[in-house]
Amino acid sequence: xxxxxxxxxxxxxxxxxxxxxxxxxxxxxxxxxxxxxxxxxxxxxxxxxxxxxxxxxxxxxxxxxxxxxxxxxxxxxxxxxxxxxxxxxxxxxxxxxxxxxxxxxxxxxxxxxxxxxxxxxxxxxxxxxxxxxxxxxxxxxxxxxxxxxxxxxxxxxxxxxxxxxxxxxxxxxxxxxxxxxxxxxxxxxxxxxxxxxxxxxxxxxxxxxxxxxxxxxxxxxxxxxxxxxxxxxxxxxxxxxxxxxxxxxxxxxxx
Amino acid sequence: xxxxxxxxxxxxxxxxxxxxxxxxxxxxxxxxxxxxxxxxxxxxxxxxxxxxxxxxxxxxxxxxxxxxxxxxxxxxxxxxxxxxxxxxxxxxxxxxxxxxxxxxxxxxxxxxxxxxxxxxxxxxxxxxxxxxxxxxxxxxxxxxxxxxxxxxxxxxxxxxxxxxxxxxxxxxxxxxxxxxxxxxxxxxxxxxxxxxxxxxxxxxxxxxxxxxxxxxxxxxxxxxxxxxxxxxxxxxxxxxxxxxxxxxxxxxxxx
Ligand SMILES: O=c1ccn([C@@H]2O[C@H](COP(=O)(O)OP(=O)(O)O)[C@@H](O)[C@H]2O)c(=O)[nH]1
Ligand SMILES: O=c1ccn([C@@H]2O[C@H](COP(=O)(O)OP(=O)(O)O)[C@@H](O)[C@H]2O)c(=O)[nH]1
Ligand SMILES: [Mn+2]
Ligand SMILES: [Mn+2]
Numbered sequence: 356x357x358x359x360x361x362x363x364x365x366x367x368x369x370x371x372x373x374x375x376x377x378x379x380x381x382x383x384x385x386x387x388x389x390x391x392x393x394x395x396x397x398x399x400x401x402x403x404x405x406x407x408x409x410x411x412x413x414x415x416x417x418x419x420x421x422x423x424x425x426x427x428x429x430x431x432x433x434x435x436x437x438x439x440x441x442x443x444x445x446x447x448x449x450x451x452x453x454x455x456x457x458x459x460x461x462x463x464x465x466x467x468x469x470x471x472x473x474x475x476x477x478x479x480x481x482x483x484x485x486x487x488x489x490x491x492x493x494x495x496x497x498x499x500x501x502x503x504x505x506x507x508x509x510x511x512x513x514x515x516x517x518x519x520x521x522x523x524x525x526x527x528x529x530x531x532x533x534x535x536x537x538x539x540x541x542x543x544x545x546x547x548x549x550x551x552x553x554x555x556x557x558x559x560x561x562x563x564x565x566x567x568x569x570x571x572x573x574x575x576x577x578x579x580x581x582x583x584x585x586x587x588x589x590x591x592x593x594x595x596x597x598x599x600x601x602x603x604x605x606x607x608x609x610x
Numbered sequence: 611x612x613x614x615x616x617x618x619x620x621x622x623x624x625x626x627x628x629x630x631x632x633x634x635x636x637x638x639x640x641x642x643x644x645x646x647x648x649x650x651x652x653x654x655x656x657x658x659x660x661x662x663x664x665x666x667x668x669x670x671x672x673x674x675x676x677x678x679x680x681x682x683x684x685x686x687x688x689x690x691x692x693x694x695x696x697x698x699x700x701x702x703x704x705x706x707x708x709x710x711x712x713x714x715x716x717x718x719x720x721x722x723x724x725x726x727x728x729x730x731x732x733x734x735x736x737x738x739x740x741x742x743x744x745x746x747x748x749x750x751x752x753x754x755x756x757x758x759x760x761x762x763x764x765x766x767x768x769x770x771x772x773x774x775x776x777x778x779x780x781x782x783x784x785x786x787x788x789x790x791x792x793x794x795x796x797x798x799x800x801x802x803x804x805x806x807x808x809x810x811x812x813x814x815x816x817x818x819x820x821x822x823x824x825x826x827x828x829x830x831x832x833x834x835x836x837x838x839x840x841x842x843x844x845x846x847x848x849x850x851x852x853x854x855x856x857x858x859x860x861x862x863x864x865x
Contacts, residue, residue, distance in 0.1 A: 367750055371728040371837035378731070379633045473626040476633070492863070495622055498848030500859040515859065517848025579865055582626035587840040593753030593772025604755040604770065608747070610834055 356385045356463040357479055358535065360444035362437030363401065363470045364393035368586050370400060370610060372470045377408045383479045389447065391440035392416035400609060413451075417443040423548060431585075435555050438548040441467055445538060445545055452539055463535035464489075467528045471586050474529075478580040481572040482532040488564040491573035493530040496583035502527060506575040511566055523557040524566075529581045531556070537563055611640045611718040612734055613790065615699035617692030618656065618725045619648035623841050625655060625865060627725045632663045638734045644702065646695035647671040655864060668706075672698040678803060686840075690810050693803040696722055700793060700800055707794055718790035719744075722783045726841050729784075733835040736827040737787040743819040746828035748785040751838035757782060761830040766821055778812040779821075784836045786811070792818055 359380065363369060373390075380386050388410050392401055395418045405412050417439045425434050445465075452461060464485045468474065482489055490511060492503035497518055504511040504526070516525045524531075538544070547558035573580050597603045614635065618624060628645075635641050643665050647656055650673045660667050672694050680689050700720075707716060719740045723729065737744055745766060747758035752773055759766040759781070771780045779786075793799070802813035828835050852858045 367755070368837070368839060370834075371749065371839050374730055374837075375630050375634065375728050378637060379630065381637065382633060473630050475629055494626065494865045495844040498845045499852070500622070500846070500849050500865050501863060503859075517852050577863060579625075579863060582623070582629075582865070583844075584623060584626050585842040585844075587842050589750040589838075589840075590753045591755070594755050597754070597772050604758075608756060608832060608834060610749045610755050610837070 356387050356535075357383065357482065357532075358387050358389060358444075358448055358463055358465045359468045360389045360391065360441055360448075360465065361468050361470050362391050362393055362440030362444075365398065365400075367589050367591075367610060369470075370404065372586065373401070373404055376468070376470055376474075377404075377410060379474050379476070380410055381408075382476050386411065386479070388412040389444045390414055391444050393419050393437070393440055413447060415440075415443050415447055432552055435546075435548055435550070435552070437469060438546045438555065442545045448535075449539060449542055452535070461536055461539055464532045465535055465538050466532040469528060471584060472529050473582040473584045475580045478573075481580065484570075484572075485532050485534045486570060487537050487568050488531055488533050488560060489570040489572045490526060490531045490576065491571070491581070492576050492579045493527045494579040494582035496527045496529070501579050502530065504530075504569065504571055504576045506571045506577075509571065509575065511569040511571055511576075519553055522554055524560040525553070526556050526560075527583055528556055529583060531560070531569075533559075533563060611642050611790075612638065612737065612787075613642050613644060613699075613703055613718055613720045614723045615644045615646065615696055615703075615720065616723050616725050617646050617648055617695030617699075620653060620655075622844050622846075622865060624725075625659065627841065628656070628659055631723070631725055631729075632659075632665060634729050634731070635665055636663075637731050641666065641734070643667040644699045645669055646699050648674050648692070648695055668702060670695075670698050670702055687807055690801075690803055690805070690807070692724060693801045693810065697800045703790070704794060704797055707790070716791055716794055719787045720790055720793050721787040724783060726839060727784050728837040728839045730835045733828075736835065739825075739827075740787050740789045741825060742792050742823050743786055743788050743815060744825040744827045745781060745786045745831065746826070746836070747831050747834045748782045749834040749837035751782045751784070756834050757785065759785075759824065759826055759831045761826045761832075764826065764830065766824040766826055766831075774808055777809055779815040780808070781811050781815075782838055783811055784838060786815065786824075788814075788818060 490504045492501045494501045502516045514525045544562040550558040745759045747756045749756045754772045757771045760768045769780045799817040805813040
């Protein structure tokens with residue numbers, strides 16, 4: 356089973372993002388989607404969406420502390436996003452597996468899939484064989500066409516990245532998966548929200564694996580099977596103009 | 611059969627967009643995807659992509675005249691996009707059906723699906739029953755939470771939009787579908803690239819149907835089943851910095 360942990364939060368494009376993401380996941384056999392809302396409460400939108408999705412899922416929520424949330428106008432890199440939510444996903448998974456001591460329920464792979472990226476179906480097949488931590492290129496991330504581990508002799512020897520290549524693991528969240536066994540064997544391993552920008556992935560991985568142990572996928576990291584796409588914030592000028600006149604879009608219609 | 615006509619063009623996010631779009635379409639039975647590249651030649655990326663997609667498709671191409679193409683820095687609304695490509699899709703479809711005089715090969719629906727929008731699966735089921743032109747709300751378009759026909763007594767009586775509601779058909783491309791019969795019965799109906807901004811949809815529809823004849827879908831146009839999402843242009847600063855040093859991303863890797 357591939358356990359996909361996705362943080363998500365309320366904004367205009369949320370339902371659209373979840374919709375196309377779910378259409379991807381519906382094609383992947385043995386996928387368990389762990390959706391963690393950045394919210395004090397589960398929202399009706401996500402609750403109903405998951406119910407109708409046809410997917411196997413777990414619905415969690417944990418709010419990001421106010422001082423750790425991006426404010427309007429903050430550049431997107433200012434504070435890390437989705438940290439508490441991913442950690443909550445890990446916490447639930449570890450707790451859930453404790454009640455299931457059978458060997459085969461500890462087989463599986465954990466993947467952190469943000470809700471605005473684009474995933475090929477091939478990616479999920481590549482990650483299924485993860486023994487510890489598997490890695491692959493990520494397209495359109497870090498100001499690059501792609502970032503990628505560099506593989507020689509079947510091993511990762513360095514990283515192709517445009518920024519601070521000396522980070523322990525200079526990779527994007529979308530560029531690796533961790534075996535469930537490793538997650539369970541290291542119950543304290545999680546993401547450190549206080550880590551400097553760009554070190555979030557390293558904060559988890561350094562407690563789990565060495566570079567030498569990384570398992571390269573996607574044809575020895577030569578194929579891009581996932582893209583760090585981002586969605587434009589929709590303009591609402593006409594909506595605001597109409598609302599002033601009391602003619603705005605019916606708020607009862609879910610977007 | 612739902613004939614989906616999608617214009618597409620080369621840019622960094624193209625493969626990602628087509629990937630997630632194809633994952634949507636793979637869920638829709640009896641869908642024939644007509645992909646029209648804005649290009650002098652078919653590109654290897656799209657050619658190979660379609661071959662591997664698992665979808666029923668037709669691959670066409672027609673370049674937008676240079677003076678009609680957006681230039682770097684142009685606001686996106688300056689020139690209409692995808693016009694020649696949609697018209698080429700219509701041309702092919704009409705020609706292809708001429709070789710197939712059987713009644714049932716003239717059943718079907720034509721939908722113009724841009725490659726960056728988000729489509730729910732329910733949308734395609736709603737449009738299947740189109741007799742002439744069916745319509746529904748579109749989320750996150752025109753500076754609005756959603757735009758929509760307004761339905762009273764099962765008929766469209768006006769349009770909820772924030773901009774020039776007096777247009778003949780103030781709707782987005784994603785908000786309607788046309789029966790194949792109607793497309794074939796009006797062989798000259800196509801999109802007018804010279805139409806003023808916002809009148810592109812009207813330029814096709816005014817030759818096909820009256821407002822009174824429109825068939826409202828999506829629960830009398832009260833549900834949003836499609837969103838006019840747009841994808842951010844990825845930053846390439848690090849890539850450019852590395853390229854200056856001869857260390858850019860391997861151009862042989864398809865993004
Ligand atoms: O306040 C926020 C901002 C983002 N996210 C989620 O955290 C992940 C990463 O955020 P984003 O995609 O915006 O980061 P970036 O694209 O800049 O890496 C996504 O799944 C978001 O839905 C969140 O839960 N709360
Ligand atoms: O030079 C271009 C620009 C756009 N398109 C396509 O035309 C459609 C509409 O373009 P876009 O989505 O950028 O328009 P908007 O989102 O502003 O309505 C999309 O399928 C694009 O892939 C194209 O073929 N050539
Ligand atoms: Mn993201
Ligand atoms: Mn678009």
